[in-house]
Amino acid sequence: MSSESKLQTFLDWSVNNGSRIDERLQFKWTSSAGVTCYAQKTIGIETKPLISVPKKLLITNELARKHFTFMDKQLPTSNLNALTQLYLSHLKFNLDTSDKERDFFQPYLDILPLHMNQPYFWSSNELELLHGTDIFLKIKQNFSSLLEEFTELATILHIDVEDIPTSETVFTYIETHLNNLHSGNIQWNSFMAYLWSSSIFTSRAFPQLLIEPTIAREESSLAFLYPVVDLLNHKNDTNVKWEFEKDEERADFIFNETLKANDELFNNYGDKSKEELLLGYGFIPEDINPYDTSSLTLRLDENHISQARLLAKLPDVNLAADNCVQFSLSIKEPVPDSLFRLFGYLSKLKSENTLTSRSILEGSDELLTILTSKLDQLKNKGAISNSSKNCSPEIIRMVKNYFNSQRRIFQASIDFLPRFQKTILKKCAKECLSFKTIYKMDKRFSNSLLLSFGVVNFEDLIKKGYLKQALLLWIVRISNKDEYKDDNKFLNSSFHFLGIAECFQDVSSSIVIEKKDVMEYMSFYKSLFPMLGEKIPEVFDKGNWGLKQFIIADTVLDRLVWIRKLNQEPIFLKKQHLQL
Numbered sequence: 018m019s020s021e022s023k024l025q026t027f028l029d030w031s032v033n034n035g036s037r038i039d040e041r042l043q044f045k046w047t048s049s050a051g052v053t054c055y056a057q058k059t060i061g062i063e064t065k066p067l068i069s070v071p072k073k074l075l076i077t078n079e080l081a082r083k084h085f086t087f088m089d090k091q092l093p094t095s096n097l098n099a100l101t102q103l104y105l106s107h108l109k110f111n112l113d114t115s116d117k118e119r120d121f122f123q124p125y126l127d128i129l130p131l132h133m134n135q136p137y138f139w140s141s142n143e144l145e146l147l148h149g150t151d152i153f154l155k156i157k158q159n160f161s162s163l164l165e166e167f168t169e170l171a172t173i174l175h176i177d178v179e180d181i182p183t184s185e186t187v188f189t190y191i192e193t194h195l196n197n198l199h200s201g202n203i204q205w206n207s208f209m210a211y212l213w214s215s216s217i218f219t220s221r222a223f224p225q226l227l228i229e230p231t232i233a234r235e236e237s238s239l240a241f242l243y244p245v246v247d248l249l250n251h252k253n254d255t256n257v258k259w260e261f262e263k264d265e266e267r268a269d270f271i272f273n274e275t276l277k278a279n280d281e282l283f284n285n286y287g288d289k290s291k292e293e294l295l296l297g298y299g300f301i302p303e304d305i306n307p308y309d310t311s312s313l314t315l316r317l318d319e320n321h322i323s324q325a326r327l328l329a330k331l332p333d334v335n336l337a338a339d340n341c342v343q344f345s346l347s348i349k350e351p352v353p354d355s356l357f358r359l360f361g362y363l364s365k366l367k368s369e370n371t372l373t374s375r376s377i378l379e380g381s382d383e384l385l386t387i388l389t390s391k392l393d394q395l396k397n398k399g400a401i402s403n404s405s406k407n408c409s410p411e412i413i414r415m416v417k418n419y420f421n422s423q424r425r426i427f428q429a430s431i432d433f434l435p436r437f438q439k440t441i442l443k444k445c446a447k448e449c450l451s452f453k454t455i456y457k458m459d460k461r462f463s464n465s466l467l468l469s470f471g472v473v474n475f476e477d478l479i480k481k482g483y484l485k486q487a488l489l490l491w492i493v494r495i496s497n498k499d500e501y502k503d504d505n506k507f508l509n510s511s512f513h514f515l516g517i518a519e520c521f522q523d524v525s526s527s528i529v530i531e532k533k534d535v536m537e538y539m540s541f542y543k544s545l546f547p548m549l550g551e552k553i554p555e556v557f558d559k560g561n562w563g564l565k566q567f568i569i570a571d572t573v574l575d576r577l578v579w580i581r582k583l584n585q586e587p588i589f590l591k592k593q594h595l596q597l
């Protein structure tokens with residue numbers, strides 16, 4: 018029977034069994050999206066359902082329960098639809114024995130597609146295109162759960178199953194059995210049949226809540242198959258309503274938009290990201306999708322994971338694998354606060370008990386490095402040749418589209434970081450000062466750099482590579498501020514709020530300087546002293562300019578200065594807790 022006649026037989030069956038389909042609708046086969054529904058005439062917004070289907074046409078968990086014999090408590094709890102999925106495999110592929118229910122549902126079973134586009138059914142060459150992505154990890158995880166669930170079901174229901182693949186062999190198993198699935202020639206109790214029915218459920222089932230609004234929360238993932246309405250394709254943001262008319266026992270599809278003649282009638286499967294559409298439904302629309310998300314998976318040091326989760330107040334993020342945390346990124350929320358907190362934690366110094374503005378800003382720079390390298394990887398991966406070996410052009414198109422959407426999100430996250438840093442700096446404007454401003458304000462100091470290093474302005478300082486020397490010299494100058502009779506007032510009043518002298522004192526009283534530290538700083542120190550003291554005594558010969566002061570100043574630098582990665586500009590930040 019051709020696809021068109023199967024579709025007609027199905028529509029007749031559904032109407033003969035009490036379905037009502039608005040006569041202005043027409044269902045057709047299309048090569049791009051399978052069965053598709055169009056308006057033949059203009060349809061205005063109506064409260065009357067466009068499609069109503071009686072309960073007896075729905076394939077529910079209740080039917081599955083009647084079919085199999087088992088003890089209730091034994092069923093797998095990881096997927097409440099496991100039994101209904103197995104029941105669907107039985108209806109569709111058990112052709113050995115006659116079956117009243119199968120005979121009844123036959124017209125519906127005949128229009129369920131055997132060619133599925135979800136990545137679980139792709140060839141190894143096609144799957145290779147996704148290798149190294151989070152989506153590939155999810156495919157592997159989902160395969161493991163499905164295998165576990167299927168094995169558990171078979172044991173509970175005492176079903177003889179041959180040849181269950183393992184997580185390692187599942188990809189080859191599917192490639193070997195794919196042609197048999199396409200011709201409908203598989204055993205109902207095979208893993209291939211279960212994978213098919215589970216994908217049918219993922220791509221076309223509706224929530225049981227629709228029929229039973231009072232269902233317990235633990236059972237909210239229960240689902241059922243809803244013939245006719247499941248022929249409608251998906252478009253995000255489409256305004257639809259599904260209702261169950263209890264008295265008449267029928268499920269209604271109400272469309273709250275207008276349609277012109279030849280417009281497609283869409284359903285809304287729930288506003289989905291491209292990743293969800295690809296994994297669950299095997300298609301990706303061309304247009305830009307505001308619901309797109311991407312994820313950043315990070316492996317954390319085993320010793321730090323619990324502390325990191327506590328201090329960074331990580332929400333119950335998806336633990337992708339042992340010691341891995343996963344964060345969702347989207348155009349709407351390019352970087353969640355929890356990710357900033359985690360990087361703030363990772364950039365925290367031992368001297369910081371909590372997250373500080375410095376650790377958060379430092380962390381945001383680290384995050385920038387990681388996001389940039391992820392973006393580069395995505396650019397490389399997305400550069401797929403249109404003639405990739407043995408890959409379907411449609412799959413290549415979808416994968417490219419997926420990578421593009423992922424790149425857009427990572428780019429949005431990268432673009433967000435400088436804005437975030439600006440906001441933080443604004444938030445602590447009263448407790449921070451850039452070294453550029455300091456350089457401008459402390460004229461005597463900047464003049465001393467002109468005389469000693471020939472530095473004419475701040476940019477020149479960075480260009481000539483004297484930034485670190487200048488920072489250390491200035492910190493030591495602040496530690497000696499009481500010795501500058503002329504500048505004393507200026508140094509005290511202008512920079513006092515940063516707490517540099519206090520931090521210097523603090524480090525000085527606790528630091529233990531070893532021989533190796535002295536060796537490390539010796540050549541640096543010798544390049545500056547006694548030369549500077551002799552050349553500009555009014556700055557570099559007041560107070561203590563010994564080598565130890567520079568070792569202390571380096572620690573102060575670590576504790577109080579954030580050097581912004583983007584422009585190498587150092588910013589002094591008073592040590593203080595920052596709440597995100």
Ligand SMILES: C[S@@+](CC[C@H](N)C(=O)[O-])C[C@H]1O[C@@H](n2cnc3c(N)ncnc32)[C@H](O)[C@@H]1O
Nearest residue numbers: 050051052220221247248249250251298299300
């Ligand atoms: C609930 S079914 C819809 C009916 C389906 N067209 C059919 O032939 O049976 C969901 C499947 O339809 C296809 N689909 C749904 N919306 C689509 C869209 N906007 N573009 C392309 N394919 C779509 C996908 O293959 C998806 O897995």
